[in-house]
Amino acid sequence: MANLSQLMENEVFMAFASYTTIVLSKMMFMSTATAFYRLTRKVFANPEDCAGFGKGENAKKYLRTDDRVERVRRAHLNDLENIVPFLGIGLLYSLSGPDLSTAILHFRLFVGARIYHTIAYLTPLPQPNRALAFFIGYGVTLSMAYRLLKSKLYL
Amino acid sequence: MANLSQLMENEVFMAFASYTTIVLSKMMFMSTATAFYRLTRKVFANPEDCAGFGKGENAKKYLRTDDRVERVRRAHLNDLENIVPFLGIGLLYSLSGPDLSTAILHFRLFVGARIYHTIAYLTPLPQPNRALAFFIGYGVTLSMAYRLLKSKLYL
Amino acid sequence: MANLSQLMENEVFMAFASYTTIVLSKMMFMSTATAFYRLTRKVFANPEDCAGFGKGENAKKYLRTDDRVERVRRAHLNDLENIVPFLGIGLLYSLSGPDLSTAILHFRLFVGARIYHTIAYLTPLPQPNRALAFFIGYGVTLSMAYRLLKSKLYL
Numbered sequence: 001m002a003n004l005s006q007l008m009e010n011e012v013f014m015a016f017a018s019y020t021t022i023v024l025s026k027m028m029f030m031s032t033a034t035a036f037y038r039l040t041r042k043v044f045a046n047p048e049d050c051a052g053f054g055k056g057e058n059a060k061k062y063l064r065t066d067d068r069v070e071r072v073r074r075a076h077l078n079d080l081e082n083i084v085p086f087l088g089i090g091l092l093y094s095l096s097g098p099d100l101s102t103a104i105l106h107f108r109l110f111v112g113a114r115i116y117h118t119i120a121y122l123t124p125l126p127q128p129n130r131a132l133a134f135f136i137g138y139g140v141t142l143s144m145a146y147r148l149l150k151s152k153l154y155l
Numbered sequence: 156m157a158n159l160s161q162l163m164e165n166e167v168f169m170a171f172a173s174y175t176t177i178v179l180s181k182m183m184f185m186s187t188a189t190a191f192y193r194l195t196r197k198v199f200a201n202p203e204d205c206a207g208f209g210k211g212e213n214a215k216k217y218l219r220t221d222d223r224v225e226r227v228r229r230a231h232l233n234d235l236e237n238i239v240p241f242l243g244i245g246l247l248y249s250l251s252g253p254d255l256s257t258a259i260l261h262f263r264l265f266v267g268a269r270i271y272h273t274i275a276y277l278t279p280l281p282q283p284n285r286a287l288a289f290f291i292g293y294g295v296t297l298s299m300a301y302r303l304l305k306s307k308l309y310l
Numbered sequence: 311m312a313n314l315s316q317l318m319e320n321e322v323f324m325a326f327a328s329y330t331t332i333v334l335s336k337m338m339f340m341s342t343a344t345a346f347y348r349l350t351r352k353v354f355a356n357p358e359d360c361a362g363f364g365k366g367e368n369a370k371k372y373l374r375t376d377d378r379v380e381r382v383r384r385a386h387l388n389d390l391e392n393i394v395p396f397l398g399i400g401l402l403y404s405l406s407g408p409d410l411s412t413a414i415l416h417f418r419l420f421v422g423a424r425i426y427h428t429i430a431y432l433t434p435l436p437q438p439n440r441a442l443a444f445f446i447g448y449g450v451t452l453s454m455a456y457r458l459l460k461s462k463l464y465l
Contacts, residue, residue: 008251014309017247021300024240028293031236045229048279074355080235080390081341085334087243088397092327096318124358138338145331154324163406169464172402176455179395183448186391200384203434235390242398 012103016094019107020087023114027083030076033122037069075121078134079114085141086110093144096152106140113137167258171249174262175242178269182238185231188277192224230276233289234269240296241265248299251307261295268292322413326404329417330397333424337393340386343432347379385431388444389424395451396420403454406462416450423447 008014037043043066044050050062090110094103117133119125162168192198198221199205205217245265249258272288274280317323347353353376354360360372400420404413427443429435 008307011309014307017251017303017307018309020243020247021303024243025297025300027236028240028296031289031293046226046276046279048282048285051281071356076236077232077387080239081337081386084239084390084394084397085338087239088330088334091246091401092330096327121356124356126361127358130358134341138341141338142335145335148327148331152318152324152327154321154328163462166464169462172406172458172462173464175398175402176458179398180452180455182391183395183451186444186448201381201431201434203437203440206436231391232387235394239394242394246401 011100012094015104019111023111027079034072041066043069082137089145093148110137110140166255167249170259174266178266182234189227196221198224244300248303265292265295321410322404325414329421333421337389344382351376353379392447399455403458420447420450
């Protein structure tokens, strides 16, 4: 396992691993938030989920949508749409030998922006808080993509 | 390509590659399941998709939603929300030099839980079957994230 | 960083990095397209997003859905559902030592099919344009998965 241990001794790669794990754990927290709002507000998407709250027609009234639940679900989907490109592009960028401080700046900005995006979405904060958070994360990913394609393009 | 071949000779990495390929293929099957229900139940989201079933206003009646199709779509989205963190955290965890049997236990539990989640969602089985499957997969991913951050944190 | 630089000198891996960066950037473009249609058509999902267009009840009329916006969102979700398996399976496939020309054929077909899928979805082109684009990308990913499991299965 000689080479693997060398990979994990690379500082850029270790930083990428740490920030990625944090931002993915944050994204996983959205599932718990959805479950929390579904249970406390009794808002369900599946008949089997509300079977415990009543029988037959009585349970069906819980099959509804709710602003709060839909808001968390939109925040979750936005996370997916933005963290997947970060995951792919960031991994390849980390392997392309970038400068350590530049790489860490990218990772910190992205993770900070996504955490702020979640806060802005769930509070909710007035715009342009959420838009700004979105565009910072978006810009960071595009900046890494540009760096990758400029230095390593092979088609 | 000396190092690449060494990477794929690493047993943890090979196990990760195998289980990931299986769980991603399972997720891809959800697209086929959605297409199957859309076609057999004639339930479409786009006007161009049902053009073959009638002309003009006659085709528009197929632009509707259906419980069965929505159920498959929710199962698919839940897969995405959970397999993306597994993909990222699991890859980095595999590279961090974990014990082989511990790593394989994580991968097996995750893949088994996600397959059971799909069965529980599509049958559907009564709760808490699906919730249990969800939390096993969730816990496995968090356990790998914890191991990674504990051993390799670099911020 | 000896090994990392060797990884990025591997031609298959460099090609994977280039094509993945392109297809992920294309997927990120879908967010901009959604924002563009939301702003030009004044169709919003969150009250705070349309606060600039009027006060109180007057702003609430912009909380609606729109065919065009929903179409872009479906195209975006379809991208996610298909690019995530490509990302995971393609990365592992690239590391499994495939033939360079075979690998590049896979990557080109996938990226071309996904770009064509977006064009077919957003124009929209009549079926089976979009279905064909979908199945080419789907088949490419399954072909890489088959190659991986055949050569490197380790359960």
